[in-house]
Amino acid sequence: MRVVICTSLYPPDVGGPATHARDLREYLATRGHSVTVLTLGEQSRFNGPGQRVQIRRSLPWPTWFIAVMLWLLRHRRRYDVIYATGLQGPAVLAARLAHKPVVVKVVGDPAWERGRRLGMVAETFDDFQREPAGSMQVALGRRFRDWWVRNATAVNVPSEFLRRVVLQWGAAPEKLLTIPNGAHVQVEASKEWQGSGSLTLVFVGRLVQHKRLDLVLEAIATLPDVRLNVVGEGDQLPVVAALRDELGLHDRVALVGKLDHKSALEYIRASDTLVLASEYEGLPHVVVEALACGTPVIAPRVGGVTEVVTSGRNGLLFESPSAENLRKAIRRLAEDESLRRDLSRRAIEDADELDFDRCAARVESLLLELDSGRPTVVMLGKTRVVKRGNRSLQGKLRVLNRHLRVTWISVGNPGWRNIEGVRTITLPAPDLIGRLLFYVFAPQLALAMAVAQRSALVCQSPYEAACVISLAKFIPTAVRPPVVVEVHADWRAQSRLFGSHLRRLVAPLSDRVAAWALRRADRVRVVSEYLNEAVRRTGYRGEIDRYMTWTDFDLFADAPPQPRPAEPHAAFVGVLEPYKGLDTLLTAWSTVIRRVPGARLTVLGKGSREREVQEQCRALGINPSVHFERSREPEGVRELLDESACLVLPSRSEGLPRVVFEAMARGRPVVASAVAGIPELVDDSGTGILVPPNDPEALANALARILKNDELAAQMGITARNRAVQFDPLAEYENGTRRLANWLRRR
DSSP, X not given: OEEEEEESOOTTSOXXXXXXXXXXXXXXXXXXXXXXXXXXXXXXXXXXXXXXEEEXXXXXXXXXXXXXHXXXXXXXXXXXXXXXXXXXXXXXXXXXXHTOOEEEEOOSOHHHHHHHHTTOOOSOHHHXXXXXXXXXXXXXXXXXXXXXXXXXXXXXESSHHHHHHHXXXXXXXXXXXXXXXXXXXXXXXXXXXXXXXXXXXXEESOOOGGGOHHHHHHHHTTOTTEEEEEEOOOTTHHHXXXXXXXXXXXXXXXXXXXXXXXXXXXXXXXXXXXXXOOSOOSOXXXXXXXXXXXXXXXXXXOGGGGXXXXXXXXXXXXXXXXXXXXHHHHHHHHHOHHHHHHHHHHHHHHHGGGBHHHHHHHHHHHHHHHOTTSOEEEEEXXXXXXXXXXXXXXXXXXXXXXXXXXEEEEEESSEEEEETTEEEEEEOOOSHHHHHHHHHHHHHHHHHHHHHHTOEEEESSHHHHHHHHHHHTTSOGGGOOOEEEEEOSOHHHHTTSSSOGGGGGGHHHHHHHHHHHHHTOSEEEESSHHHHHHXXXXXXXXXXXXXXXXXXXXXXXXXXXXXXXXXXXXXXXXXXXXXXXXXXXXXXXXXXXXXXXXOEEEEEOOSTTHHHHHHHHHHHTOGGGEEEEOOOOHHHHHHHHHHOSEEEEOOSSOSOOHHHHHHHHTTOOEEEEOOTTGGGTOOBTTTEEEEOXXXXXXXXXXXXXXXXXXXXXXXXXXXXXXXXXXXXXXXXXXXXXXXXXXXXXXX
């Protein structure tokens, strides 16, 4: 991954943003990424990517603003993602023009800080968030701040306090991540303490108005044994120096000035406590470093400080910033040596959770997800895009977009949409003619786009792949895209056990076409070991990846399972096609209702055999006990499973049915045929009962056994739930997508 870190401060500059930028650069470099730092400094220094690029800070702000933008635009082909811990405005503007992802780190409100610095804002931080700006210049600052927050690809904040603030600026909740500031500090075994009543305080940070150093000086003015070291510089330095002399603190307050990071840490280590009196804080980096040094923190209850400092555990917090409140906290710590030792010990313990490597790993993961170097793919398949607000579809596309740049050609309401970052092109395919036209035009469109984008083609069945591979023969080898074929089900069943009976006439030909395409694929992905073996029998000798198809598993796994219903109720969920074996189920059900009084069956699904199965119900006289539903939203499927004692799936052929996972996640046993990939999911007599396909008697016996034996069904349900959660299909799907992305990178 090639990263540009944009920051207004970088060592030898001091402060949290400078330290964070340097530490993150070093971490990413050790992880094998190429990192360029784009920053402001005393002199301009323009180097290439992979180095430090510096623009003169003394230039008028429009000049350096444009210089930052121009560098990012000029080198846009030599980096993949931008991380802006400073210079967020020009970074986001350039990223938009260069079509690059950009993550902005927000540690405060730049509009408020600039307004306070220039004397244009008198309100407190909280009041400023609630009230409209008074001057046009401040209002423009607010609007520009809101613009770059809304237009960033992702926003990283160090505290929940800042998350709530940034949401008020208009940032989308799904773009916001809370990643604390980590600290790289070597902790010493113990600290040397002075006697009771004596205390050495340290302040480290920018000397700006909202840090309220005046309150710290006023607080210690009447505490003769307390000393203070002030590390840092800023526009308030003359004010602080004058107040020090006015209060007669020249011998107890040292204005140390600007120090490098290592020296500043030495001051923190050597001090009894870090002191803050700020009107607001996001989550100051120096607080995390102080805890890691075993130095307790005295601070007001403002902003994100309360998220890492617990009063009485690793520091002392006081209410609103005032000299008197601060004085009481300092006096308490000065007079209680055992308290100082306890706070120091617990500070080190708590800082372990804020280890820099842990936090940096989360930033790295975020950048990898957004990396514009993600392989580009065109996906082709007849998965129907029902609507934009479909929860399951959005979840699937979010995972794909984390690892790949996808153009997805499918069927649905005709149009070109961007859903969760995935470009979807939907073509009409409502009937036989529509499906034939799809196979004529969609492969041509997919192949043309893959060639134009220099991307791979992922076909969601061997039949789409056959069309694409036959057309690809006319494309020069140098630009011919690699073709990945996904096998979700036994392709031989699709021509024999799906749709019209007329399909059987072309079954031998379609088998040969599918096998021909599989043998010529560059890579094959299958969902079960059964399909892996079937692909090998075609003569394919390349690499096969076993992966999991998408399922909206969280919807079924997150909520606790419901108690088993009192009545004997079974559920079938699936399409009404011959391969699902519903005719076998209805024949078996006529036996079940004689052996299990009050038994009910719900059939949820639609397909080409709807009329036939309903006529079979009437012929068998089982209509009163069978209820048909054509469709439900995923939440409705979960409710149906909760209302049922078991799932029944008498299929003649399957890939790896996701409804089995969903039923197991709801703590329901599964009665199913022992075909294809089903035995890879259902443990016979453990998580359910397996029966031979096309055997109504065996199916009836299994259903009766489950519906009549509450204890057996409950035990199987517990085992099924545990196995489903342990397997974690969502993680398996993401891992499979990641493996595909890595393979494409190697290509």
